[in-house]
Amino acid sequence: MSTRFHGDRLRSGTRRRGPARRTTLTQVIYMNPVRTFLPWCLTISVTLGVLSPTLASAAGESWLVDFTQAKELASQEGKDILIEFTGSDWCPPCKALQTNVLSQDIFKREVPKQFILLLLDNPRDKSHQSEEERAQYKELAEAFQVTGVPTVFLADADGRPYAKQVGYSGEKAPQYVANLSEKAKARQLRDQFLAKAEQAQGVGRARFLHQAMQQIDTSLVLTTYQQTVQEIIKLDENNEAGLKNRYAAKIELERIKSSSRIAGPDATLKSVDKLLEAMQPQGRDLQEALFLKAQLIYRQDRAGCKQALITAHKVAPDSDTAKNISRILLQVFKTKIEPKSDPPETDASTR
Numbered sequence: 001m002s003t004r005f006h007g008d009r010l011r012s013g014t015r016r017r018g019p020a021r022r023t024t025l026t027q028v029i030y031m032n033p034v035r036t037f038l039p040w041c042l043t044i045s046v047t048l049g050v051l052s053p054t055l056a057s058a059a060g061e062s063w064l065v066d067f068t069q070a071k072e073l074a075s076q077e078g079k080d081i082l083i084e085f086t087g088s089d090w091c092p093p094c095k096a097l098q099t100n101v102l103s104q105d106i107f108k109r110e111v112p113k114q115f116i117l118l119l120l121d122n123p124r125d126k127s128h129q130s131e132e133e134r135a136q137y138k139e140l141a142e143a144f145q146v147t148g149v150p151t152v153f154l155a156d157a158d159g160r161p162y163a164k165q166v167g168y169s170g171e172k173a174p175q176y177v178a179n180l181s182e183k184a185k186a187r188q189l190r191d192q193f194l195a196k197a198e199q200a201q202g203v204g205r206a207r208f209l210h211q212a213m214q215q216i217d218t219s220l221v222l223t224t225y226q227q228t229v230q231e232i233i234k235l236d237e238n239n240e241a242g243l244k245n246r247y248a249a250k251i252e253l254e255r256i257k258s259s260s261r262i263a264g265p266d267a268t269l270k271s272v273d274k275l276l277e278a279m280q281p282q283g284r285d286l287q288e289a290l291f292l293k294a295q296l297i298y299r300q301d302r303a304g305c306k307q308a309l310i311t312a313h314k315v316a317p318d319s320d321t322a323k324n325i326s327r328i329l330l331q332v333f334k335t336k337i338e339p340k341s342d343p344p345e346t347d348a349s350t351r
Contacts, residue, residue: 070118074157082115097168104173186215206235249279
């Protein structure tokens, strides 16, 4: 059985109780009607049952509802898989994504040329779903570590994700489709570097594996690609390429994030500052650390929050996090960040 939250209310209407907490940037923006930073509905799921193939007419035109079938078809047709986790009849951003993007002609015409479409729905009214569909949703939501809907993954034909988008921030269908095509290039680059890694050994192999991981959505690297990360660390055990320390910083940042609710904002901020000083993360890891710090200091240091966001944006201006930062700066601080403000930082570890 799954429990769903929307905003600060359980779906039953009961308010969550607990000690008063410091308001964070995340909460401030979520309470804003624009909901720039968290345009999604929380959904906590537990693992259930065993998958069995099934189809449902509720999925709509061109959409499959069976993961195994989607992988088989993707392999046969040489396509990737677009996976949407949704709450079709209760989640407002899910409904907006469906209306503004997924039901539009440009999406229905262009996206199936490149992707097999897989719908994984967790509706309030489950009368039109089979037991297999309901069990599949819970199993895959757990496997993909889905914490909110809508969440869209791009995955290869084996079902291994390489790109992820949580929420819907209002893009029009043409832009959304263009973004999907751009993100799909990441899988091609990933595979190119993995192929090069197969021909290399030692630190050279570690560098190619790292370049492959650089193409993957940062939130997926430590979950979906754990074995690759551990191999990189082992191959660069003396930190000759700087990769051992780099991934140690990445792992520590994820530990800080996952323990932040229990640790509280003050302890989390101290941990982030310690990470920034002692481990000196780079690239998108630095961006994520600064982004987290900005959220933690928003209430007591708005100027510092703004500067942390600006610095984080400059580190990796083309990332999805940078796009969120741009919207936050504009709507909260009335500050516009011009595209391509700084050239991407050179990664010394790939030289």
